[in-house]
Amino acid sequence: MSTAKRTDRSLPPELAALCVELGRNIQIARKRRALSELRLARLAHTSRRTIQRIEAGEPGVGLGILASVLWVLQLEGDLRLVAAPDRDEQGKFLAETKLPQRVRETRDTRYDF
Template sequence: MKKSSDTAMFPLEAEDAVLLMGKKIRMARRIREMTQQHLADGTEMSLNTVVKMEAGHPGVQFGFYLKALWALDLIDDFTSQLRNVGINETEFSLVESNLPKTVRKKLKR
């Protein structure tokens, strides 16, 4: 198994997704002729965080990726893709309404 660039092991598929997202963010920033510092300033992140994010570092908080997508006007594309993952919105609403409010660990008898 490939070693993750973070201290914790990261599933290979998840690491690939983070790398892809970082590449897409870098490409979108460059298309918009933004510097990394400009993106950092516009999202209230450090330059180091932007550099790590664009490199696909798995230790960068997910919220920072979302901030970058928002700043690059890509957040709607991202959320529309999320709607296509798993079940559709109607099925999601039906399933969600039938789920228990809380889930507790079952006690051994």
């Protein structure tokens, strides 16, 4: 059994659907730029089969290869949005719940003569 097949089964259905959607988006971007799978593969320094796997939404493709493909398509800026701290609403909420009710001034003992 290949690693990709194990990865496919271990993903929740929602994530698998997102991978397929990402693959379709990349395929549309490639076609809009009139790039063949082979041309995109050469520009991204990968194989045509890997491009096919990306476009099929297979989750086992490496992040570096995906980033390279996005760079060739001039969509690499979208990677900045992935897990961006300012967009992490749950993380911000959790951080706020841990804020102290009161903040006391600490005494600096370095200059206590």
